Amino acid sequence: MTAATLDQGTQAGLSTRRLSRWTLLGVLVADVLVSLGLFAVTPLQGRADFGVFVLLVYLALQTMLSISVEGRRKAVDRFVLAVVVGSFVVALLPLASILVYTSVHGAKRFDTTFFTHSMRNVGPNDPGGGAYHAIIGTLEQLALTTVIAVPLGLLVAIYLTEYARGRFGRFVSFFVDVMTGIPSIVAGLFIYALWIQTLKLGYSGFAGSLALVVIMLPTVIRSSEEMLKLVPPSLREAGLALGMTKSKVVLRIVMPTALPGIVTGVMLAMSRVAGETAPLLLTLFGIDQIVNDPFHGPQEALPLFIFNEISRPSPEAYDRAWTAALTLIIIVMVFNLLARLFVRFASRNRGSARA
Amino acid sequence: MTSTAPAAPGRSRLLQERRTVPDRGFRVLVIAAAYVVLAILAGIAIFLVLKAVPALHKDTANFFTTFAWNPDNTPAQFGIGVLAYGTLVTALLALVIAIPVALGVALFIAYYAPRALAQPLGYLVDLLAAVPSIVYGFWGLLFLRPYSAGLQTWVARYFSWTHVLGTSTGTVGQSFFLAGTVLAVMILPIVAAISREIFLQVPQTQREAALALGATKWEMIKWSALPYARSGIASAAVLGFGRALGETIAVAIVLSTNYELVSKLLSPGGNTIAANIALTYSDAGQVGTGALIASGLVLFVITLVVNLVARAIARQSTPAGSVV
Amino acid sequence: MAKRVELDSLSCFYGKFRAVDDVSMTIEPKSVTAFIGPSGCGKSTVLRSLNRMHEVTPGARVEGRVLLDEEDIYAPDVDAVNVRRTIGMVFQRPNPFPTMSIFDNVASGLRLNGVRNKAVLEESVERSLRGANLWEEVKDRLKKPGAGLSGGQQQRLCIARAIAVQPAVLLMDEPCSALDPISTLAIEDLINELKDEFTIIIVTHNMQQATRVSDVTAFFTIAGTGQPGKLIEMDTTSKIFSNPGEKRTEDYVTGRFG
Numbered sequence: 014m015t016a017a018t019l020d021q022g023t024q025a026g027l028s029t030r031r032l033s034r035w036t037l038l039g040v041l042v043a044d045v046l047v048s049l050g051l052f053a054v055t056p057l058q059g060r061a062d063f064g065v066f067v068l069l070v071y072l073a074l075q076t077m078l079s080i081s082v083e084g085r086r087k088a089v090d091r092f093v094l095a096v097v098v099g100s101f102v103v104a105l106l107p108l109a110s111i112l113v114y115t116s117v118h119g120a121k122r123f124d125t126t127f128f129t130h131s132m133r134n135v136g137p138n139d140p141g142g143g144a145y146h147a148i149i150g151t152l153e154q155l156a157l158t159t160v161i162a163v164p165l166g167l168l169v170a171i172y173l174t175e176y177a178r179g180r181f182g183r184f185v186s187f188f189v190d191v192m193t194g195i196p197s198i199v200a201g202l203f204i205y206a207l208w209i210q211t212l213k214l215g216y217s218g219f220a221g222s223l224a225l226v227v228i229m230l231p232t233v234i235r236s237s238e239e240m241l242k243l244v245p246p247s248l249r250e251a252g253l254a255l256g257m258t259k260s261k262v263v264l265r266i267v268m269p270t271a272l273p274g275i276v277t278g279v280m281l282a283m284s285r286v287a288g289e290t291a292p293l294l295l296t297l298f299g300i301d302q303i304v305n306d307p308f309h310g311p312q313e314a315l316p317l318f319i320f321n322e323i324s325r326p327s328p329e330a331y332d333r334a335w336t337a338a339l340t341l342i343i344i345v346m347v348f349n350l351l352a353r354l355f356v357r358f359a360s361r362n363r364g365s366a367r368a
Numbered sequence: 369m370t371s372t373a374p375a376a377p378g379r380s381r382l383l384q385e386r387r388t389v390p391d392r393g394f395r396v397l398v399i400a401a402a403y404v405v406l407a408i409l410a411g412i413a414i415f416l417v418l419k420a421v422p423a424l425h426k427d428t429a430n431f432f433t434t435f436a437w438n439p440d441n442t443p444a445q446f447g448i449g450v451l452a453y454g455t456l457v458t459a460l461l462a463l464v465i466a467i468p469v470a471l472g473v474a475l476f477i478a479y480y481a482p483r484a485l486a487q488p489l490g491y492l493v494d495l496l497a498a499v500p501s502i503v504y505g506f507w508g509l510l511f512l513r514p515y516s517a518g519l520q521t522w523v524a525r526y527f528s529w530t531h532v533l534g535t536s537t538g539t540v541g542q543s544f545f546l547a548g549t550v551l552a553v554m555i556l557p558i559v560a561a562i563s564r565e566i567f568l569q570v571p572q573t574q575r576e577a578a579l580a581l582g583a584t585k586w587e588m589i590k591w592s593a594l595p596y597a598r599s600g601i602a603s604a605a606v607l608g609f610g611r612a613l614g615e616t617i618a619v620a621i622v623l624s625t626n627y628e629l630v631s632k633l634l635s636p637g638g639n640t641i642a643a644n645i646a647l648t649y650s651d652a653g654q655v656g657t658g659a660l661i662a663s664g665l666v667l668f669v670i671t672l673v674v675n676l677v678a679r680a681i682a683r684q685s686t687p688a689g690s691v692v
Numbered sequence: 693m694a695k696r697v698e699l700d701s702l703s704c705f706y707g708k709f710r711a712v713d714d715v716s717m718t719i720e721p722k723s724v725t726a727f728i729g730p731s732g733c734g735k736s737t738v739l740r741s742l743n744r745m746h747e748v749t750p751g752a753r754v755e756g757r758v759l760l761d762e763e764d765i766y767a768p769d770v771d772a773v774n775v776r777r778t779i780g781m782v783f784q785r786p787n788p789f790p791t792m793s794i795f796d797n798v799a800s801g802l803r804l805n806g807v808r809n810k811a812v813l814e815e816s817v818e819r820s821l822r823g824a825n826l827w828e829e830v831k832d833r834l835k836k837p838g839a840g841l842s843g844g845q846q847q848r849l850c851i852a853r854a855i856a857v858q859p860a861v862l863l864m865d866e867p868c869s870a871l872d873p874i875s876t877l878a879i880e881d882l883i884n885e886l887k888d889e890f891t892i893i894i895v896t897h898n899m900q901q902a903t904r905v906s907d908v909t910a911f912f913t914i915a916g917t918g919q920p921g922k923l924i925e926m927d928t929t930s931k932i933f934s935n936p937g938e939k940r941t942e943d944y945v946t947g948r949f950g
Contacts, residue, residue: 100472168401194675196614260394288500291616582777
């Protein structure tokens with residue numbers, strides 16, 4: 014019987030020495046002081062580095078203290094807690110800094126001129142100018158992309174959930190996975206090689222949309238498929254038992270049930286596609302002036318506009334780029350938020366209908 | 369319906385009517401849509417190969433082993449080596465930085481955050497995925513580069529003996545390190561989201577088994593959650609790696625590109641396949657364009673392999689309800 | 693070292709909902725106490741609050757005191773981790789760690805407590821598996837995964853895992869509800885043997901089981917949905933099932949209610 018060794022824990026009683034909140038706060042203060050000291054005497058500099066150091070020094074101090082007071086297990090537990098919370102904060106820092114930085118710099122040119130004028134006859138160093146032509150282009154290309162990708166994607170999703178059988182079904186599903194992984198620049202290259210080089214149909218907003226379709230399609234298929242799979246088989250059987258044809262069951266029963274989820278997926282896909290730059294680079298060509306016709310000749314888009322303005326090293330161009338970035342973020346976030354709100358709204362409605 | 373089983377004359381016609389023209393038409397339509405997907409993929413492969421081959425024929429150097437990119441010279445000399453190297457290095461760097469943070473975020477949201485806050489906080493991290501890549505590039509160039517310069521200089525000064533964490537020019541800045549960091553931020557949300565979903569799927573009975581034995585929270589995670597989530601995390605990581613490999617515009621902006629084999633991560637320079645396409649296509653001649661398409665084909669194949677690996681890992685042992 | 697458990701005005705909450713109201717009782721060492729009552733009466737909640745597993749559910753908390761040989765397990769300087777090490781638990785569904793071998797499953801609690809010595813581990817694992825009446829069945833495949841065992845064997849493996857750390861009290865939350873009759877019998881026999889060493893508290897839906905295994909029975913019930921569960925009476929098992937003091941207890945044990 015080895016009870017002697019085993020019972021130590023049991024006999025030691027339940028209460029343990031623990032670090033209080035105040036002690037930990039003290040550790041934090043000491044940590045900041047130590048880090049400040051390090052920054053004063055070594056060539057460390059910059060706010061980002063300071064954050065990193067504060068975290069590292071805190072971890073070291075807390076762990077040493079915890080081992081001596083609470084023991085190794087508790088110290089490891091505390092260490093992990095600090096790392097986990099720390100990594101969450103670290104993950105949010107880029108988001109916060111992007112939003113703040115873009116808002117601050119983007120506000121400078123967030124004016125009427127920007128939203129009503131193009132860059133026609135505006136030189137790189139000139140003030141003024143706007144992104145009206147780019148916004149028009151982005152919205153038109155986004156609409157065209159959606160009009161093509163959504164019906165096609167939905168049909169494929171319906172095929173995969175309702176009609177696919179055996180090897181061909183798995184084959185299609187496999188290639189949808191493959192398509193999900195296609196880098197966006199490759200999608201652009203494809204349309205460039207097909208549309209512009211081979212068919213000689215020229216740069217246009219529509220060519221850009223086609224490249225975006227390649228990106229959007231697998232996203233729409235996968236998200237719609239997930240939603241269609243959630244529709245209980247009993248609903249389908251109920252429809253078939255009523256004597257409905259399969260297509261009617263799909264269109265009248267399955268689709269309406271899955272619709273809220275599908276709409277959400279589509280909006281998320283749109284928000285992703287709206288920010289794509291690489292495919293447009295090779296298919297739009299880009300232009301300074303307003304082009305309302307997306308089918309003929311080069312067109313501009315917001316991401317492209319930003320890319321071009323960044324490559325002009327003048328403060329005026331940078332200001333325009335920031336404002337365009339802010340506009341793009343707003344467009345993307347609006348779609349994203351709408352999608353999330355739609356989920357809430359739809360699930361609440363459905364919940365009450367069920368209850 | 370079955371009660372009228374005795375073969376009534378009208379019955380077979382009734383059944384046939386059910387397979388009416390619209391019903392068949394719809395069936396044909398969805399199958400056609402499935403073929404369109406296959407056609408697009410076939411088209412990508414065919415057209416990329418078709419346009420790449422003539423340029424590859426003009427290449428007087430070995431495409432796979434040459435570390436130079438002069439397709440429009442006479443004679444043309446270009447190889448994928450230096451670009452593929454940069455692509456892999458930046459993506460690996462992104463993975464090394466993103467994985468620990470993403471796991472921390474996923475654990476925080478699944479197990480540590482107060483329940484009422486978990487969902488909104490998870491959504492905040494998901495928002496990172498909604499930031500356009502051009503904005504990441506711009507932010508990386510104008511914000512992250514100056515703000516991380518101190519750290520980079522410091523690391524270069526005290527760790528240059530490792531060779532990898534050094535700089536050959538004496539300056540730091542638009543380096544692989546910077547590109548890798550920006551890419552890490554970009555792939556973080558996807559890796560974190562998938563890992564989070566898997567952590568949330570760990571059965572409660574498993575977690576309670578550990579806790580009831582007197583495990584601390586971390587010991588519970590180590591014994592119950594991590595073994596269960598291992599393959600899901602691995603597949604999320606590979607998926608993130610695939611994303612990083614194909615990312616174009618952010619890398620094109622933050623990297624000050626050249627065609628040298630940069631082995632010191634803090635040195636400005638280097639290049640990736642995708643960034644090279646974005647930055648040079650407009651100046652490329654006949655052969656140059658074909659060469660870029662050839663490089664795109666290589667990128668396509670690399671990401672394809674990576675994504676298939678992710679798929680295989682996820683299939684292999686991810687528990688029911690895979691989120692990948 | 694079996695210990696006495698004393699509940700002093702214990703109330704359990706899920707957020708604002710009071711699931712169990714004001715339970716006081718004393719459970720003697722080296723006895724088997726059965727908690728019986730209709731579904732939702734809070735008997736499992738009370739059980740889970742005895743080793744602070746109740747608070748694992750988000751929003752769950754308790755009021756009142758639970759004394760383990762005079763020591764309050766809810767005192768501010770008490771770490772739940774220590775409580776759970778001292779008070780073991782067996783769950784409704786067998787939950788061995790799926791990636792661990794049979795040996796590692798039983799050794800897991802000891803390893804948590806820093807036991808590294810191989811000889812000590814081997815000895816404890818054998819003793820615990822013998823204690824759980826599982827040794828003869830698994831001694832040749834200790835390195836195989838625990839998930840490969842039958843349901844009844846898995847549950848005995850979980851009991852072995854729980855007793856390996858020599859707890860003072862063993863809590864069992866409907867340990868046989870997922871098992872077939874033969875495995876159930878094996879577990880019931882085991883409970884009778886284990887009470888020589890441990891204080892055992894078992895939640896059960898099966899009244900025959902309560903009469904077979906327990907010395908003392910506590911009956912819980914609720915007035916209706918949304919009401920808190922209450923302890924109605926607690927007495928020797930023979931008294932509860934033959935001549936209970938309360939009408940509601942009698943209705944329940946004779947099958948007129950619940």
